[in-house]
Amino acid sequence: MSVTIKSPREIELMRESCRILGEVYEQLVTYVKPGMSTKDIDIEGERLIRSYGCVPNFLNYEGYPASICVSVNDEVVHGIPRKDHIIKEGDIVSLDAGLIYKGYHSDAARTVAVGKISPEAQKLIDVTRQAFFEGIKYAKAGNHLYDISNAIDDYVTPFGYGIVRDLVGHGIGTSLHEEPQIPNFRQKRKGILLQPGMTLAIEPMINMGTWEVCWDDDDWTVVTADGSLSAHYENTILITEGEPEILTLGTMK
Ligand code: MF3
Ligand code: CO
Numbered sequence: 001m002s003v004t005i006k007s008p009r010e011i012e013l014m015r016e017s018c019r020i021l022g023e024v025y026e027q028l029v030t031y032v033k034p035g036m037s038t039k040d041i042d043i044e045g046e047r048l049i050r051s052y053g054c055v056p057n058f059l060n061y062e063g064y065p066a067s068i069c070v071s072v073n074d075e076v077v078h079g080i081p082r083k084d085h086i087i088k089e090g091d092i093v094s095l096d097a098g099l100i101y102k103g104y105h106s107d108a109a110r111t112v113a114v115g116k117i118s119p120e121a122q123k124l125i126d127v128t129r130q131a132f133f134e135g136i137k138y139a140k141a142g143n144h145l146y147d148i149s150n151a152i153d154d155y156v157t158p159f160g161y162g163i164v165r166d167l168v169g170h171g172i173g174t175s176l177h178e179e180p181q182i183p184n185f186r187q188k189r190k191g192i193l194l195q196p197g198m199t200l201a202i203e204p205m206i207n208m209g210t211w212e213v214c215w216d217d218d219d220w221t222v223v224t225a226d227g228s229l230s231a232h233y234e235n236t237i238l239i240t241e242g243e244p245e246i247l248t249l250g251t252m253k
Helices: 008-031 038-051 119-136 145-159
Strands: 069-072 075-077 092-101 104-113 169-171 178-182 199-202 205-207 213-215 222-224 230-232 235-238
Touching: 008 038, 008 092, 008 104, 008 235, 038 069, 038 092, 075 092, 075 205, 075 230, 092 119, 092 230, 104 119, 104 230, 104 235, 119 145, 119 199, 119 205, 119 230, 145 178, 178 199
Parallel strands: none
Antiparallel strands: 069 075, 069 092, 075 222, 092 104, 169 178, 169 199, 199 235, 205 230, 213 222
16 A cells, blocks of 8 residues: 545544544653553553543554553563563663554654663653654655655764664554655655655654664564663654644643
C-alpha cells in the first residue's frame, strides 16, 4: 500500500486517537517511580488506554506480548515488560505506546528520568527530544520527506551521539505502520513530496555511543551494541498547508 492522504473525517479520528494518547502519557509518565517493575508500567498503561474505551495497538502486534514497550538504560526500544525488571533511581526509561480509537492508530514515545539522573543522561534525553522538533521544522507541504531525516541528523551528529539506523519512523493511520518509512539519518535521495493530510510518526532513537544495536534473546528488546544509554522521543503528526500539527503532545512538552 502506498502513502495515504487522510480525508477531513479521518483527520478528526486521528486527532481524537492522538489526543487520548497524549492524555494517557500525561498520567503514565508521572506514574513511573523507583522500585516498580517494568510490568507495573505496562499494566497501568493498558488500564489507562482501556479507560478511554480504546485498545492498545502494540498488544499481539506481530506477537508482541504487552501493551507498552518499556526500555531501560541501554535498551533502545521494544523492551518487553517483566515483573522481575525493577527500575531504580538514576535509570532512564523509554516508554513507547499507542492505541486504536474507532479504527485509527496513534503512536508516541517518551524517555523518562527516574529520580535524579546524571547530567549526561539528561542531555541525551533533551537532545533526542529536540531532534524531533528540529526534524518537524521541515514537515511541511512542498518539502520532501528526507528533509526531516537530514535535519535530525544535522542536529544530533555534532553531539557525537549514534543515531539508530535499524529502526525508523513511519506513516500511521488505519494501521500502526504505513508507508513511508522515515529514517532519522541523512539520505542521499529527497524522498516523497509531503502533502497535507499525511499522518506520520516521527521517532528519533539516539544512543550515547555507537549507532549499532543488537537484539536480546527475547527477539524483541533492542539494546545498544556498546552498552551505552539510549533515548527515544516520538509523536504522531499531521502535515497541513502550513505548520505541522503535533497530535500526541497532550498539554506537556
Ligand atoms: N512504537 C513502535 C513503532 O513505532 C511500535 C512498537 S512495535 C510493537 O514502530 F510490537 F511493540 F508493537
Ligand atoms: Co512508531
